[in-house]
Amino acid sequence: MAGDDELITLAKRGDSEAWRALYRAHAGRLLVWLSTRPTGDSSEGADDLAAQAWLTAAERIHGFTGTSDDFAGWLFGIARNHGANTRRRGQRRQTHPTDLGVADELGTLPSVPGPEASYAADDWIVRALSVLPERERDVVGCREVVGLDVATTAAALGISAVAVRVAHHRGLKRLRSVLDDGQAQDGSSARSLSR
């Protein structure tokens, strides 16, 4: 791995502008990638995981060596670990979303607009990736949805580049077959309706 570039060096010193630049470069991709993965806990969303990942990255930045591009894989790996912890914690203590409409009627909880509307456009991607196994979903999410390269994806997921390529290939093949089956079913149902 190459040495630190200037941006990482400044970030290690605590320079706020360097952190701002890093955030601009990677926060959007991280949030989109996390939104394609189930958190396992309905009380924590992708925003929460992303914020935790950034804070952890700021604490551990001195143990990181690499360029700004390498920082993306390292940051995604931290977020993946946080997601795994959240999933395990959610399995231990099940939390279920409360019907806010009933709560509003009771007047106990205020109504807060959520970010669901902004994610509605990407909802079909989440549904499409949900049919894949976990590794293939993560790889396809990193490679196709976010656009990371193989090396960064391998660093983010903690697997080798060969495993990334294999999982990417299998995931796309499986996704294609599922979508074709879905289109065939939709076509048959449309034909039956037209009759």
Next chain:
Amino acid sequence: MNLRTPIPTLEPDDAFVARLSALAAAGAPVATGRRSPVSAWRVTLAAAGVAAILVGVAWLAGLSPTGSPQPAPGPATSPPAPESTTSSGSPGFSNPGTSGPGAFDPAVPGVASTASTQPPAGQSSGQHSGQHSGQPGRHAGEPGKGAGHSAGATPGQGAGNSNGAGSTSGNAGGNNAGGNPDPGKSQGKNKDKDKDRGPNAHAGDHPNEHATTKSNNGNHSPPGPKPDRGPRSRVD
């Protein structure tokens, strides 16, 4: 099928960026400078304390065997240390320093293992040696016993060999001294000779102790000074 999603450019909150910067600055490795004098004094004090404890333990360990003789755990196998020391210096013993540890200490592996693995004669001899090795008066006062049992051994030689071996007073001829503690059987019999020719576990370990009476080995001290050495070793 295009899964690529347009990546939004998110602008961070100032407070969040300030927190990230603070965390990164707080985690910066501090340059390791020279140790403070207080910590150096602590290290020195700890080292001195450990050294003092070690010296005290060593002093107590060295004091315990000489200052207060410990009671024998078993009457048959462990004689009191001072008596054994006295017996090792009985008449005819030329080198008390060589035979001292192997002569009286029942905890010596060679003696203990011999006593435990030997035939009944060996077992009895082990106990016998343990009991009688610390009785100088008996050894000195029964020279005729050893002389009579050993082939051609003089009384002085018999007594000296047995004492040097640390086995018993009946170790005739000194052939069994230390190596084959079979004094009981050897008394009044010539089995002693045959046993001595067999494999001796301690052969060569204590040359002074394995001197035969026939060869009148030079390891023996001359008969003349024997009476003088007895009292000297008793003093030891």
